[in-house]
Amino acid sequence: NMAGRDRIVHLLRQLERAACRCPAHSHTFHQGAAAAGGRKTDYAFEMASSNIRYGAGVSGFTCQVRLQDLQNLGAQNVCLMTDRTVSRLPPMQAVLESLVRNRVRFQVFDDVRVEPTDSSFKEAISFAKKDSFDVFVAVGGGSVIDTCKAANLYSCHPDADFLDFVNAPIGKGRPVTRALKPLIAVPTTAGTGSETTGVAIFDYEPLKAKTGIASRALRPTLGIVDPLHTLSMPERVAANSGFDVLCHALESYTALPYSQRAPCPTNPINRPAYQGSNPISDVWSRHALSVVSKYMKRAVRDSEDLEARSSMHLASVFAGIGFGNAGVHLCHGMSYPIAGNVKTHTARGYSVEHPLVPHGLSVVLTAPAVFSFTAPMCPERHLEAAEILGADVRQVKRADAGAVLADTLRRFLFDLQVEDGLGAVGYDKDDIPALVKGTLPQERVTKLSPRAHTEEDLSRLFETSMKLY
Known part of the structure; x- marks a missing residue:
C-alpha cells in the first residue's frame, strides 16, 4: 500500500543521511532502482553466506x-x-x-x-x-x-x-x-x-x-x-589468525563502494563475489572489529580463555560474511607476494617444514602503511576504525585520520609481539620490485582500494612497511 511504500522510502533516506558522506562512501541508495542499461558502475549488491x-x-x-x-x-x-x-x-x-x-x-x-x-x-x-x-x-x-x-x-x-x-x-x-x-x-x-x-x-x-x-x-x-x-591453537597461530580477522574487517569497511565498482555486470552471474563495501557488509565488518578490539589480546595471551577464543571464532565468521561480499583490498593484495616470495623465514609456532610467512602476518605487516595511504578517501571510516580499536579521536582532524589509525595499529601489533616489519621476515629494499610485480596481478582485490594507486605508490607502501616500530 502507499503508506508502506512511503515508510520504505523514508527509511532509505534516513540510511543515506546516516551513511558516511565522503565521496568514497556516500552510497547512493536512490540510484538502486535505476536500470542497469548503459551504466558503467554497478547499481546493486548481493548478500551471500553459508x-x-x-x-x-x-x-x-x-x-x-x-x-x-x-x-x-x-x-x-x-x-x-x-x-x-x-x-x-x-x-x-x-x-x-x-x-x-x-x-x-x-x-x-x-x-x-x-x-x-x-x-x-x-x-x-x-x-x-x-x-x-x-x-x-x-x-x-x-x-x-x-x-x-x-x-x-x-x-x-x-x-x-x-x-x-x-x-x-x-x-x-x-x-x-x-x-x-x-x-x-x-x-x-x-x-x-x-x-x-x-x-x-x-x-x-x-x-x-x-x-x-x-x-x-x-x-x-x-x-x-x-x-x-x-x-588447541598455539599462541602465534591465534595471533596471526586474529590479524586476518582484523584486516578482513578493516579492508572490507574501507573498500570502494559497490556503486563505484566497474564494470556493471550484464548478467547477475558475472557480479563478482567481492563487490565493494555495502550497507550490509558494513554491519558485519564493524562489529567484527569491535570484537577484535575487546578480545584478541586476551585470546592470544591465554589459550584457556574460552570467552576470548570463542569470541574471536565468532568474529572470524562476522568478518567472513562482511568481506566475503564486500571484498578486501591492498593489505591482502600486497600480502600475496609477501607470502609467495618467502626465502628462509621460519614462522614461530607453526609445525611446517618449509619457509613460511603465515597469511595473517603477511597481511597485517603492511596495514599501517596501507590505511595511512587510503585514509584521505574516507577519513570518517578510518577515524571510526581507530576509535573502535581504542584511540581517542575527539580532537583529531580529518586530515590526520590515516596517521591516527596507523599509529593505533602499530601499538596493537607491538603489544602482540609482531615482527618489526618486512625486514624482520627476510625482505629488504632490493626485493621491492619483485613484491610490486607480484601485487599487480591481484586486480580482483586491489581494484577495490578506495584510492587509485600506481606502481610507485605500491613501491612506497612496501618500503614504508620494511620497519614498523
Whole structure:
C-alpha cells in the first residue's frame, strides 16, 4: 500500500543521511532502482553466506550431529580433507570415530599444504576425481577449507582446465555454472572465515604470487563453528589468525563502494563475489572489529580463555560474511607476494617444514602503511576504525585520520609481539620490485582500494612497511 511504500522510502533516506558522506562512501541508495542499461558502475549488491551453526560442542562432543547432517544430505561416500597436524587433533579424531562407528563410507585426504599452492590443489583435485564422492567435509583452517572447495569444484567439472576458474588475469575467471556437491566446513582456527565465503586462495608457483578462485558456488553448504576447537591453537597461530580477522574487517569497511565498482555486470552471474563495501557488509565488518578490539589480546595471551577464543571464532565468521561480499583490498593484495616470495623465514609456532610467512602476518605487516595511504578517501571510516580499536579521536582532524589509525595499529601489533616489519621476515629494499610485480596481478582485490594507486605508490607502501616500530 502507499503508506508502506512511503515508510520504505523514508527509511532509505534516513540510511543515506546516516551513511558516511565522503565521496568514497556516500552510497547512493536512490540510484538502486535505476536500470542497469548503459551504466558503467554497478547499481546493486548481493548478500551471500553459508549456513553457520555455532556453539561449544556442536562438533567435537556431539559428533552424532554431524553424522545426522551427512545422513540428511544423503551421503553415501564422503571425502574428508584435513592436514597432517589437524589429523592428530581431537576434532578430526571425533569425526573419524563417528564415521567408522556408524559405517559411513569415506576416504581421507590429509596432505593439505599449509598455505596451499597450485600443485597442492591439483593433488587434492586428483584425489577427489578418483572416486564418486557425494559429500565433502573439511576439518581444519583456511588452507584445508579452501583446498576442499577446489577439489569439489574440479571434481564436478572433470574436463575443465585448472586455470579455467582461476581469477583473471592469471586465469580465465570463468563463471561456475554447474551445481557442486555439498561441503561441510569445520574450522579449527579463528581467522580466515573460509567457512562463510566462496573464495579459495593458493600460491601460484610460476609467478610466486597468490591468486584464487572466487564464486558464490564454492560456498560451503554448512559451517560448523565450534569454539572449543580454537583452544588447541598455539599462541602465534591465534595471533596471526586474529590479524586476518582484523584486516578482513578493516579492508572490507574501507573498500570502494559497490556503486563505484566497474564494470556493471550484464548478467547477475558475472557480479563478482567481492563487490565493494555495502550497507550490509558494513554491519558485519564493524562489529567484527569491535570484537577484535575487546578480545584478541586476551585470546592470544591465554589459550584457556574460552570467552576470548570463542569470541574471536565468532568474529572470524562476522568478518567472513562482511568481506566475503564486500571484498578486501591492498593489505591482502600486497600480502600475496609477501607470502609467495618467502626465502628462509621460519614462522614461530607453526609445525611446517618449509619457509613460511603465515597469511595473517603477511597481511597485517603492511596495514599501517596501507590505511595511512587510503585514509584521505574516507577519513570518517578510518577515524571510526581507530576509535573502535581504542584511540581517542575527539580532537583529531580529518586530515590526520590515516596517521591516527596507523599509529593505533602499530601499538596493537607491538603489544602482540609482531615482527618489526618486512625486514624482520627476510625482505629488504632490493626485493621491492619483485613484491610490486607480484601485487599487480591481484586486480580482483586491489581494484577495490578506495584510492587509485600506481606502481610507485605500491613501491612506497612496501618500503614504508620494511620497519614498523
